[in-house]
Amino acid sequence: MAKKIEPRVPMPEQSPKERIRNFNEVPYGYTPEMAKKEASRCLQCKKPKCVSGCPVEINIPSFIGLVKEGDFGGAIKKIKETNLLPAICGRVCPQETQCEEVCVLAKNGQPVAIGRLERFCADWERSLGEEKISLPKCAPPTGKKVAVVGAGPAGLTVASDLAKLGHKVTIFEALHKPGGVLVYGIPEFRLPKEIVFAEVRILQKLGVELITNYIVGKTETVDELLERYDAVFIGTGAGAPAFMRIPGENLGGIYSANEYLTRSNLMKAYLFPETDTPIHRGKVVAVIGGGNVAMDSARTALRLGAERVLLIYRRTREEMPARAEEVHHAEEEGVEFHFLTNPVRYHGDEKGNVKEMECLKMRLGEPDSSGRPRPVPIENSNFRLSVDTVIVAIGNLANPIVPKSTPNLTVNKNGNIVADEDGRTSREGVFAGGDIVTGAATVISAMGAGRRAARAIHSYIMEKSSR
Numbered sequence: 001m002a003k004k005i006e007p008r009v010p011m012p013e014q015s016p017k018e019r020i021r022n023f024n025e026v027p028y029g030y031t032p033e034m035a036k037k038e039a040s041r042c043l044q045c046k047k048p049k050c051v052s053g054c055p056v057e058i059n060i061p062s063f064i065g066l067v068k069e070g071d072f073g074g075a076i077k078k079i080k081e082t083n084l085l086p087a088i089c090g091r092v093c094p095q096e097t098q099c100e101e102v103c104v105l106a107k108n109g110q111p112v113a114i115g116r117l118e119r120f121c122a123d124w125e126r127s128l129g130e131e132k133i134s135l136p137k138c139a140p141p142t143g144k145k146v147a148v149v150g151a152g153p154a155g156l157t158v159a160s161d162l163a164k165l166g167h168k169v170t171i172f173e174a175l176h177k178p179g180g181v182l183v184y185g186i187p188e189f190r191l192p193k194e195i196v197f198a199e200v201r202i203l204q205k206l207g208v209e210l211i212t213n214y215i216v217g218k219t220e221t222v223d224e225l226l227e228r229y230d231a232v233f234i235g236t237g238a239g240a241p242a243f244m245r246i247p248g249e250n251l252g253g254i255y256s257a258n259e260y261l262t263r264s265n266l267m268k269a270y271l272f273p274e275t276d277t278p279i280h281r282g283k284v285v286a287v288i289g290g291g292n293v294a295m296d297s298a299r300t301a302l303r304l305g306a307e308r309v310l311l312i313y314r315r316t317r318e319e320m321p322a323r324a325e326e327v328h329h330a331e332e333e334g335v336e337f338h339f340l341t342n343p344v345r346y347h348g349d350e351k352g353n354v355k356e357m358e359c360l361k362m363r364l365g366e367p368d369s370s371g372r373p374r375p376v377p378i379e380n381s382n383f384r385l386s387v388d389t390v391i392v393a394i395g396n397l398a399n400p401i402v403p404k405s406t407p408n409l410t411v412n413k414n415g416n417i418v419a420d421e422d423g424r425t426s427r428e429g430v431f432a433g434g435d436i437v438t439g440a441a442t443v444i445s446a447m448g449a450g451r452r453a454a455r456a457i458h459s460y461i462m463e464k465s466s467r
């Protein structure tokens with residue numbers, strides 16, 4: 001008789017009414033008993049598809065088997081064989097479209113909660129105290145040095161992998177804190193910043209040097225770094241804001257999601273005046289977009305005291321690129337969704353501040369290059385919404401500083417660095433990965449790019465030294 005598969009163990013979390021009044025993390029995480037119960041759902045497949053669905057190649061069945069046995073220490077060590085950022089990945093990676101999507105259990109029910117189990121293992125270890133956190137073994141020093149530009153997900157992954165291979169790695173970060181989009185883009189209630197900093201400290205214990213407030217392309221160029229390092233990895237991300245370029249977009253009260261979230265997340269503006277950075281607190285806030293950044297902006301606006309938050313998206317719910325969990329949480333918290341709607345103009349008051357957003361109704365047409373149905377405007381369907389704040393979250397553009405200051409570094413029409421699958425660029429000794437190559441994407445895809453680039457960098461510098 002076939003084994004009965006138990007339903008997925010739910011993760012306890014703050015109630016919607018409670019959490020919209022604070023910036024504390026929404027899910028509480030599994031208890032040890034919950035983790036073991038969820039791990040027992042894993043079928044331990046002989047040919048596990050979940051591993052191939054993981055961009056950083058975690059041996060998922062092995063670590064889950066150890067959780068089931070209660071060997072949490074062994075489980076976190078197994079995860080860290082290929083991923084030194086498990087607390088981050090367990091929280092923000094879209095497991096539902098990667099490792100969990102190909103789980104055998106997903107065919108007839110809910111897949112194993114792989115991300116939640118990864119998070120549990122990382123949190124369990126951190127609860128023991130940082131002095132007891134296990135460090136992976138590193139190869140003997142090679143004498144080779146690598147410069148990593150940007151302390152985001154791609155850069156941190158490159159640094160950890162190269163450090164384990166015995167190379168001396170220095171990360172140069174433009175901001176005053178490491179983490180990239182993990183600290184300026186993702187809110188505290190989804191990823192507490194101390195977790196990011198704790199995982200960065202693990203890298204430093206491996207010998208990785210971190211230099212902040214250092215703008216490569218201004219403070220020092222890539223060419224100058226190549227005079228001191230055997231290779232350079234560029235992981236500067238997609239931090240430039242994108243706007244719709246419609247009439248009235250320069251009115252007061254209209255912000256890019258980049259500025260809005262950076263103020264709140266990195267600068268802790270929600271604590272103002274305890275912190276130095278203020279932030280605009282709108283009463284009726286419109287957020288334009290349908291991705292995770294839009295959800296983060298909308299949920300942040302609620303926590304900053306907005307009476308209404310309207311999420312404006314030109315397609316339907318089915319086409320939204322945001323994680324289903326984030327959409328669900330936004331709905332629970334009271335965000336109002338306006339689908340098949342697109343802004344075409346903003347109207348201001350006598351002081352030059354936005355007061356209305358003029359929109360068009362849309363319908364879905366044939367698929368576009370993204371594979372999703374193209375939104376088509378419905379003529380003469382104009383209508384207006386009263387708003388006092390607008391946050392534009394329609395995507396990000398490549399950070400231009402490094403490409404513009406590096407001669408003969410090929411970029412595409414969007415300003416992204418052109419690199420092959422392993423991160424090699426048009427310049428010898430210069431590698432790139434993450435959002436600066438692909439455009440805005442997921443944290444885990446940037447980490448996967450960093451992993452591939454680290455292998456290519458290792459091969460390059462070791463072959464170069466043997467010539």
